[in-house]
Amino acid sequence: MSGNRSRLPVAIVAGPHADARRAAVEEILRTVPGSVALHHDLTSAVDGAVHRTVRDARGPLSGGDAPLVNDCACCALREDLVPELLRLADQGEHRLAVVELWDSVEPQAMAAVVAGVGAPLVLTGVATAVDPALVLPYLSNGDDLIEVGLAAAPTDQRTVGDTFARQLEYPTVIAVVEGGSCGDDVECADETDRALLDQLTPGARKVPVTSGELGAALLAGFDADAGAARVHPACALLPQECDEHGVSTLVWRGERPFHPGRLYAALEDLTCAAVRSRGRFWLADRPDVLLSWDAAGGALCVESAGPWLAALPDAAWEMVPAERRLAVSMDWHPEHGDRCQYLTFTSPGLDRDGLSAVLDSCLLTDEEYAAGRDRWTQLSHAFDELLDPVTP
Incomplete structure (x- = not known):
């Protein structure tokens, strides 16, 4: 079967703002014919498994559970993701597979997994979906992920703030979703919010989800080695004055x-x-x-x-x-x-x-x-x- 696999472009969409992330994925499914989305929900990891769903613009296509690997939800995600992507490549029916990451999963690790497989999988884009009104509160949040139910393993020592920072700084595309968080508790984004986002992500293209351009941006191509160099301490692309x-x-x-x-x-x-x-x-x-x-x-x-x-x-x-x-x-x-x-x-x-x-x-x-x-x-x-x- 492997010799008959069709080339399958793969894009990754990350971010802790679940509403913004889902809006971005839905827009891609709507505007890129033949696209399909995979999502692993790590909230069920407390029960010993990670739940997987596969859907297209019309709704769910399949689902299943992946058992934890070494008590690690992210490890289970990695073990289950590649076989699912290869299964979709075998089908030869999809123009794009969108990997929608769970709230605290960082895109760099998953990009390395996909890029490391090689043909027939081709990593064509990495984006983080962001509501600008939430950038400051998330960056300022020093809570441990394990305290707020977002840890990927019992040994996960990351915080909300540092995890979000890495999710922002790795991708070449920022999918901007505005207005979804306006309400009594959170104000709509203002110029200060947008300036903070722009200064933190100098090398990323900002694409409004409503622009209709997100799908094309995530099919443009992505170099995982260059992405790793962009955030490596020795040669990181740092914000400018x-x-x-x-x-x-x-x-x-x-x-x-x-x-x-x-x-x-x-x-x-x-x-x-x-x-x-x-x-x-x-x-x-x-x-x-x-x-x-x-x-x-x-x-x-x-x-x-x-x-x-x-x-x-x-x-x-x-x-x-x-x-x-x-x-x-x-x-x-x-x-x-x-x-x-x-x-x-x-x-x-x-x-x-x-x-x-x-x-x-x-x-x-x-x-x-x-x-x-x-x-x-x-x-x-x-x-x-x-x-x-x-x-x-």
Whole structure:
């Protein structure tokens, strides 16, 4: 049977705003003849299974349950998704398969699954459906997913805010649904809401669901490798400097390393200064380690993203993705190489001057910098509780 499979374009639609997501999927089914949608509902995972539905514009076509894999609903989704897509390809009747992800499922992981299969599946688009009026409340939500019934596994430690941020920043298309949340509790989107969405998603095309263009946008093609590079800490496409409709983005750069003790003492103020901040940075006591900064909803995640390219032997550069090599070649420092401070902060009412002053104060002073690298590595290892201890 596999030799007779027809090429099947696949598009992914993600997002925690269920009404917006469903509206986007329904619009695709209505405007793309021969399209079909798959959805795995993870709310039933507490009963040991994930429920799957397949539908087209006329209604349900089939359904079923996928058992949990290692007590993980997302794992069950991955195990069940590919066979279902291949079954649809075998039928040879569909122009597009739309994978509608559940509320907290992030599109990057599912895009990698689909792209990794290869023929006959062809990943042609990834979108997150968004109601602009809900961007700020969702980004500001520091609740753990497990507390609000949206965890994909018992060990899921993500929060609502950081999950939504990644759902926004990975796709090349933002499906905008406005008006569905207007009511007594939530106001309609205003210019501030739209400015926040625009500043957070600089590389994504905004497509109103009512425009009739969403289906075509999701058939245009999608490069999963480029998508991964777009959000990788080493070469991420970060927001640009902006100040519009009460929303600001501060792009802060520095050449010197941070003093680990002073930066650690300022973490709470820096994390709460903006609804979303991210980027890459380096610490004086870990001069060869590229560190990622990822904050939303008042919660900060600091992780090692591997070595800076300047810390690698020349022979290892060939193993580094071309996107990263190109990115560092544009901004190479004669002494530090690609080591840099590159952080962005986006928020309504951002205190740009105050934030810059705090960040500047965390850099090494002239005297500390002049002491040299051997002395830097002897500074207090204040980030040990967030990162692995420094190797002596």
